[in-house]
Amino acid sequence: MREPLISSGTTQSFNRMSTNNAWSNPLATICIKITSAICSFLFIGFIFNFSLCAHIYNSYILRENIGKIRDLESSPQSIAYPQDIKIKVTSDLSYYAGLIGLRLIEYEIITEDGFIITLQRLYDPNIDEKKRNNSFKPILLLHGLMQSSGSFLTSGYKSIAYFLVKNNYDIWLGNNRCGFNPKHVKYNSNNHKMWDWDLDEMAYYDIPAMIKQIKLIKLNYNGKISIISHSQGTTQTIYLLSNSRKPNNIIENIDIIDKCVLLAPAIYGGPLLNEKLFIKFMRFLPNGVYEMFFGINSFMPVLMHMRNLTYKSPMFGLSSYMVFSYLFDWNDYLWDANLRRYHFIFSPVFVSVKLMKWWLRGQGFAMNKPIISNPDYWFNENTPELLLVIGGKDDLVNGDLFINRLMHKEINMKDKWHYVKIPEYSHLDVLWADDIIETIGNSLLEFLK
Numbered sequence: 001m002r003e004p005l006i007s008s009g010t011t012q013s014f015n016r017m018s019t020n021n022a023w024s025n026p027l028a029t030i031c032i033k034i035t036s037a038i039c040s041f042l043f044i045g046f047i048f049n050f051s052l053c054a055h056i057y058n059s060y061i062l063r064e065n066i067g068k069i070r071d072l073e074s075s076p077q078s079i080a081y082p083q084d085i086k087i088k089v090t091s092d093l094s095y096y097a098g099l100i101g102l103r104l105i106e107y108e109i110i111t112e113d114g115f116i117i118t119l120q121r122l123y124d125p126n127i128d129e130k131k132r133n134n135s136f137k138p139i140l141l142l143h144g145l146m147q148s149s150g151s152f153l154t155s156g157y158k159s160i161a162y163f164l165v166k167n168n169y170d171i172w173l174g175n176n177r178c179g180f181n182p183k184h185v186k187y188n189s190n191n192h193k194m195w196d197w198d199l200d201e202m203a204y205y206d207i208p209a210m211i212k213q214i215k216l217i218k219l220n221y222n223g224k225i226s227i228i229s230h231s232q233g234t235t236q237t238i239y240l241l242s243n244s245r246k247p248n249n250i251i252e253n254i255d256i257i258d259k260c261v262l263l264a265p266a267i268y269g270g271p272l273l274n275e276k277l278f279i280k281f282m283r284f285l286p287n288g289v290y291e292m293f294f295g296i297n298s299f300m301p302v303l304m305h306m307r308n309l310t311y312k313s314p315m316f317g318l319s320s321y322m323v324f325s326y327l328f329d330w331n332d333y334l335w336d337a338n339l340r341r342y343h344f345i346f347s348p349v350f351v352s353v354k355l356m357k358w359w360l361r362g363q364g365f366a367m368n369k370p371i372i373s374n375p376d377y378w379f380n381e382n383t384p385e386l387l388l389v390i391g392g393k394d395d396l397v398n399g400d401l402f403i404n405r406l407m408h409k410e411i412n413m414k415d416k417w418h419y420v421k422i423p424e425y426s427h428l429d430v431l432w433a434d435d436i437i438e439t440i441g442n443s444l445l446e447f448l449k
């Protein structure tokens with residue numbers, strides 16, 4: 001295994017670690033674990049109670065959902081899963097693929113910095129394997145923060161992944177490092193080095209490892225690869241593509257990407273970041289207190305334990321929905337309400353405290369600020385074509401500022417980008433709206449052609 005090639009991120013954090021003597025003392029490490037466990041427990045408890053109150057208030061007092069939840073009878077897209085079977089609740093994604101007549105095969109791959117990550121290939125067993133290997137264009141799907149590959153598939157017949165398989169694409173579902181079960185060739189979860197990463201590593205190690213594996217399997221396929229990403233996945237993609245940050249060694253992998261679809265592009269932060277108390281709390285807490293609260297390794301691991309223990313219960317879907325809708329101000333009015341509990345099975349996943357810091361406290365995300373601080377051109381003449389899918393009600397990100405930049409600043413992108421704006425969609429509707437395929441299906445196919 002090679003040493004990590006990007007030194008800036010890693011060195012920074014090592015400096016932080018070594019100057020902070022308290023954390024190098026084993027007793028202090030145990031203390032920090034205990035305090036952060038207690039603090040995150042309290043934090044979750046607070047948020048949960050607020051969410052519950054907000055949910056009750058919205059549904060029973062304001063009654064703002066009345067008449068807004070889609071009438072499924074009249075929806076042209078009828079069903080998500082075959083109606084004659086009782087659908088199980090399981091954390092095995094291949095079960096949901098099987099329900100709609102597809103298969104899922106899983107590869108464990110190793111990133112250049114030693115993380116073992118899961119890549120899944122989704123396919124139709126009725127299609128000739130050789131044909132699929134040699135002539136179907138591969139598309140890599142990349143999920144958002146705290147989510148996993150399941151988010152593209154849990155809508156069954158109405159999912160983006162199913163739609164693409166049925167249109168003869170070779171679909172690969174990517175999962176970032178750590179996921180449900182953090183694995184590394186050298187470190188275990190208790191080792192701080194297991195958690196010393198943020199968006200840089202996810203862009204420069206995880207995506208290239210996935211692309212390498214796809215190339216390895218599709219030896220006889222001569223075309224290029226496209227990427228479809230959602231939210232944090234778009235951030236990763238743009239980091240990888242942007243010429244202002246790219247380390248030299250991965251150029252070879254970039255040339256093979258020809259098109260990228262960015263669903264709810266998280267390139268500029270939206271107004272929500274300045275409105276939400278919990279974000280402000282996490283943003284403005286002094287560093288030492290922040291570490292006492294959240295530790296220095298994985299971000300609120302108690303969430304993943306709670307998921308494992310409770311995901312089979314109907315309460316799990318409801319509570320996840322309540323909490324996220326409270327935290328991020330979106331709702332399920334445009335979804336198929338029966339699918340909500342399946343959508344949430346495949347989140348949350350393990351991420352590093354460092355990543356959350358990147359999003360909330362570092363160069364990452366702030367209202368109206370871009371993820372890349374370099375004021376020069378981000379893109380060059382070899383940058384792949386982009387399709388932006390933007391929800392008009394998405395306040396977590398600001399899609400208009402990205403459009404603005406592509407239009408007025410990025411001269412190398414002239415005629416190489418397009419966008420679809422759906423006024424009534426918010427951040428997760430670009431994945432889970434009941435009519436997502438009717439709304440963006442044709443634009444997707446047109447663009448990927």
Ligand SMILES: *[C@@H]1O[C@H](CO)[C@@H](O)[C@H](O)[C@H]1NC(C)=O
Pocket residue numbers: 129130133216217218
């Ligand atoms: C398709 O590719 C896979 C992975 O390389 C390989 O195992 C399989 O044999 C190939 N199938 C055919 C029919 O060539």
Ligand SMILES: *[C@@H]1O[C@H](CO)[C@@H](O)[C@H](O)[C@H]1NC(C)=O
Pocket residue numbers: 091180181304305308
């Ligand atoms: C949750 O369950 C999965 C298997 O379904 C396992 O790999 C993972 O380690 C478990 N996570 C926790 C936090 O127990």
